[in-house]
Amino acid sequence: MITDLQLSKLRWRCRRGFLENDLILTRLLDRRGADFTTEEHEQLLSLIALDDNDLWEIIAGRTDVFPAGADAMVSILRQTRVTH
């Protein structure tokens, strides 16, 4: 489980330049941010360090090129995208 401070930082850094990423990332954090494991947290951090367009291409499934070891979080994000 991650700490409240880690979750707060994550919430802020999930504020993005465009709405598509805001919507998906907020949906993800609302659903399960408080239950993230340390590994999931690290994977998400590696993904949100990317630029918005690159992140969106991964979430949207346009590319499978993403930071090493982030496979599980990419899968979670894509699942979050399709389950409105």
Next chain:
Amino acid sequence: MGLTVHKYDAVVIGAGGAGMRCSLQLARAGLRVAVLSKVFPTRSHTVAAQGGIGASLGNMDEDNWHYHFYDTVKGSDWLGDQDAIEFMCREAPKVVYDLEHMGMPFDRNPDGTIYQRPFGGHSAKYGEKPVPRACAAADRTGHAMLHTLYQQNVKSKTTFFVEWMALDIIRDAEGDAVGVTALEMETGEVAIFHAKCVLFATGGAGRIFAASTNAFINTGDGLGMAARAGIPLEDMEFWQFHPTGVHNAGVLLTEGCRGEGAILRNKDGERFMERYAPKLKDLAPRDFISRCMDQEIKEGRGCGPNGDYIALDLTHLGAETIMKRLPSVHEIGKNFANVDVIKEAIPVVPTIHYQMGGIPTNIHGQVVVPKEGNPNTVINGLYAIGECSCVSVHGANRLGTNSLLDLLVFGRAAGNHLVETALASRAFKPLPANAGDYSRARIAKLDDSSSGEYPQDVANDLRKSMQLHAGVFRTQKTMDEGVVQVLAIAERAESLSLKDKSKVFNTARIEALEVANLMEAAKATMVSAAARHESRGAHSVDDYSDSVEFPLGRNDKEWMKHTLWYSEGNRLDYKPVNLKPLTVDSIPPVKRTF
């Protein structure tokens, strides 16, 4: 004071396109520049701009700056200041070539020149025929621009303060701007940025509406700071609705869709824009198209089970064109509308997109206010550029691609003005003894709160109210009701409560500070809208409809003037529109038809 003081020649608030274009100009001149940003610079909202930068390069067909000037004046519904519009349209090719030379990866023609795509409202020969004027980098123009500018800024040694939120302007006894206070999120501490000049480039306040294409960061921070410092906000009743926001999501489909040939259809499959705008059809300006869509829906020709949206049809463009020129549209269709745009039309509705009003400025980006009979008296040391400003080149309605152009032209102009007026050799004015006290008191009030509502609950009520009372469909009655309701919500925002009182990365506290800014922008919008008794551009009111005396509801005799809203006393003032361009004849007002 007891606060840490950072000292820079210039402090720029906001690291989007306007802020970074300006900071680059200053840093290249050897000035010490600090740029404060709530988020990492390349994640500013400029990244979302897809369509392009309007400039009359004439690479595809005959074009010149005066055609662009005419389109912008007409698009503004004659509320734009023609001196500023001339300046912007003349500067446009220069700022595009500047970016090209910095390495911006524009789309190219086979001969190597910059490819330009058609866009709504862009015409040659004064409305006679559409002309391709938008310079784009696929549908990532904003992204490419931010990266280009960020890298150039790093090279020029601009200092970035990331995850810092500016709080308040510091003005001295003479009213001059001498710095800002800002909150460092990582520590929760407030610091002072002492500067010879302060430049606002904070973007718009699109999050005051429930249905918005804007990212969550667009909370009108510069507007809030200006309003609290006694500076009026200009023409805030004018908000652009993008015609093609995805129904029930808000996500934007670029106007480039229609530039590439997408067609709006009603439930009968009719290309209804042929009826409303026989010449420009689906490429008519955004406000005009938004109202036509609204009209179709109101008259029972909307699509879907509830008849509450319009279909945007790209199917005839073919998979290759869609995937090459509009790949993000394909993705958005899949992810937010469950539609494959190659095979079927996508549901769209007019959605809040852009704020035409803002902090009043002149063409150098200097903030101006009425004083002693002069409606445009400069506030020394204070500048505003980009969407947070009102220069005013957009008037009552912005022409597509003029937003990226605005931030490049006026970001650069503000930088040039400071360099040319010898900022480097000017002395720092001293900080007032109480600098920082006001900001600290605001934060202490939040930290000491023991009861009250949570910021997001109040913000959500505000957004719902603004959507209902100041949306695309406005009546005098709904706007008057909106004023009462929004002022009541603003009262509630005076006593917010925080669950978490910690200092380090307390996002609830940051959101509460953002809500204060949203409230100023919303009050300005609602009060200004209810007071303007006409229809003009994006401010379309059912009570003021088309008549012989007032074509399309526009009343030039009484209302060809800029609104100025003051937070203190919630009062309004007005100032004249500048109809005199810098060097050419004025474009006289006529009824806007397409």
